Amino acid sequence: MPYLSEIQHRRVIEPNGNEVGKLADIAVVPQGQFPAAQWAILSTPSGEKVVRWDDLAQEIGHFRLRNRLETTPDAQLPAEALRLARDLLDKQIVDTHGAKVVRVNDLQLSDVDGQLRLVGADVGLRGLLRRVGAESVAERVVGLAGRQLPRGIIPWHLVEPLESKNDAPAKTAAVRLTIPHAKLALLHPADIADIVEEMTADERIAVFQQLDIETAAEALQEVEPEMQAAIVSDLPEERAADILEEMDPDEAADLLQDLPEERRDELVELMEKEEAKDVEELLAHSEDSAGGIMTTDVVALPRGLTAAQAIDELRVKKPDPQLTYYLYVVDGEGKLEGVLSLRDLVVAPPETKVSEIMDPHVLKVAAETPKEDVAALIAKYDLLALPVVDARGRLRGTVTVDDVVELMLPRGWKKRSGRAIAR
Amino acid sequence: MTVALRSVPLRVRRQLRTFLLVLGPGLVTAFADNDAGGITTYSLAGAQFGFGLMWVLLVTAIALVVTQELGARLALATGQGLAGLIRERFGVRWTAFAVFTMLVANLGTTVAEFAGVAAALGLFGVPRDLSAALSAAIVVLLLARGSFSRIQYAFVAIGAGVSIAYAVSASLAGPDWGRAARALVVPEITWTGAYFLTLVGVVGTTITPWGQALIQSYVADKGLGPRDLVPVRIDVALGSGLFTNLVAAFIIVACAVTIWANGGTIRDAADAARALGPLVGPSATTLFAIGLFAAALLGLGTVPLSSAYFACEAFGWEAGLHWRWREAPVFYGLLTFFVAAAGLFVVIPGLPLIDVMFLAQVLNGLLLPIILIFVMLLSREPRLGALRSGRVLYPLGWAITGLAAVMSITFVVSQLFAF
Numbered sequence: 001m002p003y004l005s006e007i008q009h010r011r012v013i014e015p016n017g018n019e020v021g022k023l024a025d026i027a028v029v030p031q032g033q034f035p036a037a038q039w040a041i042l043s044t045p046s047g048e049k050v051v052r053w054d055d056l057a058q059e060i061g062h063f064r065l066r067n068r069l070e071t072t073p074d075a076q077l078p079a080e081a082l083r084l085a086r087d088l089l090d091k092q093i094v095d096t097h098g099a100k101v102v103r104v105n106d107l108q109l110s111d112v113d114g115q116l117r118l119v120g121a122d123v124g125l126r127g128l129l130r131r132v133g134a135e136s137v138a139e140r141v142v143g144l145a146g147r148q149l150p151r152g153i154i155p156w157h158l159v160e161p162l163e164s165k166n167d168a169p170a171k172t173a174a175v176r177l178t179i180p181h182a183k184l185a186l187l188h189p190a191d192i193a194d195i196v197e198e199m200t201a202d203e204r205i206a207v208f209q210q211l212d213i214e215t216a217a218e219a220l221q222e223v224e225p226e227m228q229a230a231i232v233s234d235l236p237e238e239r240a241a242d243i244l245e246e247m248d249p250d251e252a253a254d255l256l257q258d259l260p261e262e263r264r265d266e267l268v269e270l271m272e273k274e275e276a277k278d279v280e281e282l283l284a285h286s287e288d289s290a291g292g293i294m295t296t297d298v299v300a301l302p303r304g305l306t307a308a309q310a311i312d313e314l315r316v317k318k319p320d321p322q323l324t325y326y327l328y329v330v331d332g333e334g335k336l337e338g339v340l341s342l343r344d345l346v347v348a349p350p351e352t353k354v355s356e357i358m359d360p361h362v363l364k365v366a367a368e369t370p371k372e373d374v375a376a377l378i379a380k381y382d383l384l385a386l387p388v389v390d391a392r393g394r395l396r397g398t399v400t401v402d403d404v405v406e407l408m409l410p411r412g413w414k415k416r417s418g419r420a421i422a423r
Numbered sequence: 424m425t426v427a428l429r430s431v432p433l434r435v436r437r438q439l440r441t442f443l444l445v446l447g448p449g450l451v452t453a454f455a456d457n458d459a460g461g462i463t464t465y466s467l468a469g470a471q472f473g474f475g476l477m478w479v480l481l482v483t484a485i486a487l488v489v490t491q492e493l494g495a496r497l498a499l500a501t502g503q504g505l506a507g508l509i510r511e512r513f514g515v516r517w518t519a520f521a522v523f524t525m526l527v528a529n530l531g532t533t534v535a536e537f538a539g540v541a542a543a544l545g546l547f548g549v550p551r552d553l554s555a556a557l558s559a560a561i562v563v564l565l566l567a568r569g570s571f572s573r574i575q576y577a578f579v580a581i582g583a584g585v586s587i588a589y590a591v592s593a594s595l596a597g598p599d600w601g602r603a604a605r606a607l608v609v610p611e612i613t614w615t616g617a618y619f620l621t622l623v624g625v626v627g628t629t630i631t632p633w634g635q636a637l638i639q640s641y642v643a644d645k646g647l648g649p650r651d652l653v654p655v656r657i658d659v660a661l662g663s664g665l666f667t668n669l670v671a672a673f674i675i676v677a678c679a680v681t682i683w684a685n686g687g688t689i690r691d692a693a694d695a696a697r698a699l700g701p702l703v704g705p706s707a708t709t710l711f712a713i714g715l716f717a718a719a720l721l722g723l724g725t726v727p728l729s730s731a732y733f734a735c736e737a738f739g740w741e742a743g744l745h746w747r748w749r750e751a752p753v754f755y756g757l758l759t760f761f762v763a764a765a766g767l768f769v770v771i772p773g774l775p776l777i778d779v780m781f782l783a784q785v786l787n788g789l790l791l792p793i794i795l796i797f798v799m800l801l802s803r804e805p806r807l808g809a810l811r812s813g814r815v816l817y818p819l820g821w822a823i824t825g826l827a828a829v830m831s832i833t834f835v836v837s838q839l840f841a842f
Contacts, residue, residue, distance in 0.1 A: 090511045090518075092739075103510065103739025128738060131515035200502035201648035227646035234648055 003122065004084055004107040005131050011062040012042050020044055020069045025085040026053070026109075026116075027077055033157040034117040037109065039075050041083065050075045053116065082161065084118065092198065093121055094160035094184060099191035101162070101198040106130055108153055121159050124152020160184050162203055185211055193222030196231075205234050208243070217246035220255075229258035232267070241270035249275065250295045250403060253282035257292075281396070290374045291367030293404065294388045294397035299323055300330045301354050303337055308350035322400045325384040329358045334394040336387055338362055364389050367396055375404035453662030454579045456634060457586070457670050458722035459539020459715055460532060460787075463780040464628045465671045466695040468621050469678025470688060472613060474606035477675060479622055481607050483629040484668040486823045490795060491659045493802050493812060493820055494635050498642035499649050500810040505639045505794075506737035508801050518737045521797055526757075528632045528790040529730040533765035535783035536726065539719030541769050542692040542776040546712040551774075555766045562723045562762060569744060578721040585714030586670040592702035593677035603676050616837070623834055624781050626827070627788020629667060633726055635794055636733050649810055674698070691777060727761035789835065792828035799824050 010023050021044035028035040037053045040063075052075045056063045065072055082088060088104050095102050105127025108120040122130075126149050129135040135149075142149050184192060184207065192211070196204050196219065208216050208231060220228060220243060232240045232255060244252045244267060256264045256279065264283075268276050278296040285291025299319050301310050310327070327345065329338045338358030348357045364387045365374055378386055378401055385400040468476040497508060506525075510518045537555055544554035565574055612618070642655060677698040682689065689695045696711035703710050731754050735742030741751035748755050769779070799820050802812040812820060 090514060092507070100741075103507075105515070105739070123739060128515060132519060197646075201646070203502075204646075224646075230646035230648060233650070 002109050003127075003130060004089065004109060005127075007058075007063075007109075008085055012040075012056070012065060013062055014065050014068050016068075020065070021049070023056075023063055024048060025083045027081045027083045028118055029078065029080055030082045030161060034110075034112065034119050035082075035156070037116040037118070039077060039081065044069070050077055058116075088121070088161060092162050093123075093154075094162060094195050095123070095154050095158060096160050096184065096187060097154065097158040099187050099195065101195055102154070105152075118156050120153040120155050122151075122153050124150060126151055162199060185215055189215060189218035190222045192219040197224060197227055201230070201234060204231055208235055209239060213242050213246050216243050221247055221251045225254065225258060228255045233259065233263060237266060237270055241267050244279070245271050245275040248295055249278040249297060250282055250293055250397075253279050253292070254287055256283060257287050285367055288371050289367060290365045290369040290371060290386075290388045290399055291396065293371050293374070294367075294399045295323075295403070296397040297323055298387070298395065298398045299327050300334070300395055301327055303329050303331050303353070303355040305354050306350065307345055307348040307352050307354060307357065310345055310354050322385070322402065323398070325400075326387075326398075327354075328362070328387055328395055328398075329354050330395050333392075336362060336364060336389050336393060336395040339387070362387065365399075366391070371399075371404060372407060374399050375407040378404055379408055453667045454582055455637070455721055455725050456629065456631070456663075456667045457582060457718060458532075458536060458628075458726075459542075459719035460535035460722075460780045460784045461628045461671070462674060462715060462718055463535075463539070463542075463695065463777055464621075464624045464784045465674040466678045466698060467689055467777070467781055468625050469675035469698070470682040470695070471621060472618060473679040473683040474603050474675070475611050475613055475618070476621060476625055477603065477606035477672065478608065478610040479625050480629075480668045480672050480675070483626055484664050486626075486826075487630050487634075487667065488660055488664040489816065489819050489823055490630055490635060490798065491638050491663045492656060493798050493816065494639045495642050495655050495659055496652070496807065496810045496812065497798070497801055498639040499647055499652060499655065500807040502643050502646070502648075503639075504643055504732070504736045505636050505798070505801075506733045508804075509797050510737050512801060512804065513797075521794070522734050522737050524790050524793045525632050525636065525733050526730055528787050528794075529726050530761060530765060531783035531786040532631070532633060532722065532726050533730075533761050534768050535780040536719045536722040537765045537769040538774075538776040538779045538783075539715050539722070542780070543712040543715035543719065545776070546692055546696070546708050552770045555769050558720065558723060559762050559766045561720065562727075565724060566728065566744060566758075575721060575724060578717045578724075581713060581717035582721065585710065585717070586673065588699055588702055588710060588714070589670065589677050590673040592699045593673050593680065595701040596677065596680040598676050598680040603672075603679075607672070616841070619834065619837070620785060623788040623830060624784040625671075626830065627786070627791060628784035629671065630791055630827070631787050632790055632794040633729050635798060637725065637729050640729065640732060640736075649808070652810065677701075689777060695777070723762075727758050727765075730761060731755075731757040785834075788827075789831045792824055792831050795820075795824040795827055 004026065008023060008025070011019050012021050012023055013019050021042045023040060024043040025041035026037045027039040027041065027050075028037055040051050040053050040056050042049045042051060049069075051065075051072050055066050055072050057066060077083075084107050088107060090104060092101050092103055094100070102121075102123040104121045104123060106122035107118060108122055109116050110119045111117075112119075126135060129138045129149075139149055184195070187195070192207075192215070196207055199207070204227075208220070211219065220231065223231065232244070235243070244255070247255070252275075256267065259267070268280060268283075271279065281296055282292065282294070287293070297320065299314065299317065301313065305313065314324070314327075324342055326339050326341060328336055329340065331337055337355065338360040339362040340354060340358045344357050345354070363377065363381060363383070365377065367388050367390055369388075374386060377383070378399070383401070385398045387395055388397045388399060390396050494505065497503075497505065501508060503511075506518070506522065509521045513521075537558065540558040541551045541554045544557075545551065549557075638659070647655065678689075678695070681687075681698045681700055682694070687694065687697070692711065692715065693708060696708045699707035699710050732742050734740075734757055735751070735754050738753075740753045742754040743751065746754065768774075769776075799817075802820060803817065804811070
């Protein structure tokens with residue numbers, strides 16, 4: 001099992017033993033589970049020369065060309081080829097199993113059916129030590145203590161490369177897009193968000209261009225607020241508007257508030273009417289108030305409805321699960337009159353009016369209420385959601401517990417808790 | 424009508440937020456730049472040589488803007504910190520060298536911050552071991568609770584207050600402003616070892632290895648991209664160019680008028696405090712102590728953290744305060760080592776605190792060219808695209824790096840011959 005660092009810079013000799021240069025790099029096409037080495041890049045006194053990998057034979061301590069250098073044909077690297085040393089070594093990759101960004105210390109190659117294949121990325125201490133030529137020394141020192149140096153190898157099929165083609169800026173964006181982020185899309189949106197935060201601006205945009213709209217929206221909601229704004233500013237407007245539509249209106253409004261005014265107006269303009277209206281309503285409130293964090297997707301049942309009609313209404317609207325904790329009853333002008341639970345509705349006789357089963361003592365807040373106070377109320381009364389009303393008592397939206405949970409937790413918790421989930 | 428009234432302040436606030444979102448890295452770095460070592464070094468410069476080192480400030484102001492802008496460009500184009508870029512471009516061995524250099528310089532700076540706390544609290548009669556333990560505990564607590572990022576603004580505010588105090592104090596002492604202004608432009612060089620040593624210290628406390636790392640990780644963490652170049656530039660120019668060096672100039676002038684003009688010297692913190700005498704009279708000691716304390720704590724919260732990030736970014740280890748100990752052992756290990764080693768060092772009995780603070784800046788100055796060479800080599804990377812340093816910035820950057828290198832080599836060689 002050779003490592004790239006062990007065979008890179010080995011001498012390359014002609015059949016007659018004449019040294020013609022060194023092995024500078026190996027290139028693969030990043031497809032399939034374990035891509036095969038297809039090209040060798042030799043550094044010769046007259047510059048770099050690309051040859052097919054099959055033109056080389058590995059011998060102890062060096063490589064031997066099957067023919068003389070002059071008669072070995074020049075090979076052409078296709079655009080999608082990855083050069084292991086230049087494009088991967090020391091670069092960041094995504095470990096899709098651990099769902100995090102790591103740095104490649106070395107690359108593990110292996111002979112599979114007579115083909116040298118890329119099988120893993122070494123991201124551990126061993127790889128680092130090997131690169132500075134201290135692996136065996138360190139191994140002996142650790143061995144004295146009766147321990148072993150840990151291995152840190154990620155199998156290649158769990159790796160998602162991030163960087164490519166550092167030296168071709170004009171081509172960069174195009175080339176990056178050809179690397180499919182298929183493995184990335186399978187991760188939980190919160191994990192995608194963590195990974196995206198460690199990428200460069202270009203890579204982030206490439207990822208958000210490729211993910212399906214729904215995943216993109218969910219992932220974007222989990223990204224740190226400052227970076228959210230940066231991402232939305234860099235995305236093409238149409239794409240940004242599509243993602244914003246798919247986001248929860250309150251999250252979308254928070255994000256839009258961090259954008260410059262012209263950009264914000266452009267995006268709202270591009271959004272579907274319905275979503276844009278919700279977002280604009282939310283934008284009118286300060287983001288530190290109940291009105292700024294509430295969602296406008298709320299189930300409001302007219303007071304004249306019967307239990308059976310109300311259930312039909314829910315069947316049609318199919319509201320998000322967190323919006324069905326509480327159902328609100330409103331009068332003809334939209335004024336909040338009472339609240340009932342899904343259970344109340346189901347167990348009531350079908351012909352009963354909702355106004356008869358509702359609880360008229362409903363706890364509510366004004367849109368201007370500071371969000372800390374909202375969080376305190378929700379915590380104190382063990383609520384799952386709190387309705388928000390305007391000055392005339394009309395129902396404007398609801399703040400659910402997940403909108404304020406961050407205010408209740410000590411700082412840093414949201415990030416940390418993710419690590420506790422078993423994978 | 425009510426809607427209109429309410430929406431006005433809201434809109435203003437949003438625009439301010441957008442502005443602040445981009446603005447900030449340069450300003451914060453600039454504030455942190457005037458740490459305990461900075462205040463001490465500028466005070467020594469004024470007390471020993473009067474206006475004699477003023478011209479250095481003008482040169483370092485330009486140099487600081489250039490080097491910080493180079494760093495900001497790297498981060499804007501790549502979204503990576505300095506350590507990550509060095510690793511990707513130069514491989515493991517050179518990275519190890521860069522990390523080692525950075526850690527040595529930063530350990531020196533951390534020692535200086537602890538010495539700053541000890542000197543400040545010493546003015547109130549607090550013994551050194553107690554103040555070292557106290558400040559270590561405060562920093563660990565603030566970082567662990569995640570409240571440093573909020574409380575740092577209090578330190579910044581105190582720092583700004585003391586800076587203004589220096590400005591007012593300098594004016595009240597009635598300096599010869601004409602001479603001071605002339606000294607800013609026309610170098611009056613004294614050809615002595617002490618003058619040269621102080622010069623290295625002034626350069627080393629203004630343009631620092633950790634400042635280069637900080638500006639870059641700050642810009643990268645904010646997720647800023649190439650389109651933010653203009654506001655970042657303004658930010659860097661204001662923060663680094665104007666603010667850092669303006670404060671430095673006022674400290675030097677204040678010390679020149681109050682201490683140097685009267686033939687005094689600075690042997691301990693109480694001497695340095697006399698520069699604030701014209702403003703607050705006998706309370707100068709207290710004011711100086713508060714300022715030095717805040718500056719030192721700001722540095723203590725910044726430098727060990729940025730060192731641990733730097734090393735971990737270079738080698739791909741988990742870094743950040745949201746990890747648990749077990750998940751990021753190297754990060755927390757380094758952080759602990761910095762605080763413990765530097766804290767213990769200051770406890771050595773009879774350690775001349777002022778000298779320690781000053782010599783740490785000299786160490787920074789000597790190691791600076793190594794980091795600058797890395798920055799310069801990176802600044803022409805093709806991957807920077809349009810942000811590659813161009814016809815003005817590139818030669819200017821190399822000129823600055825060259826000057827810093829000449830300064831360092833001359834210093835080391837002259838020390839070797841002195842022995």
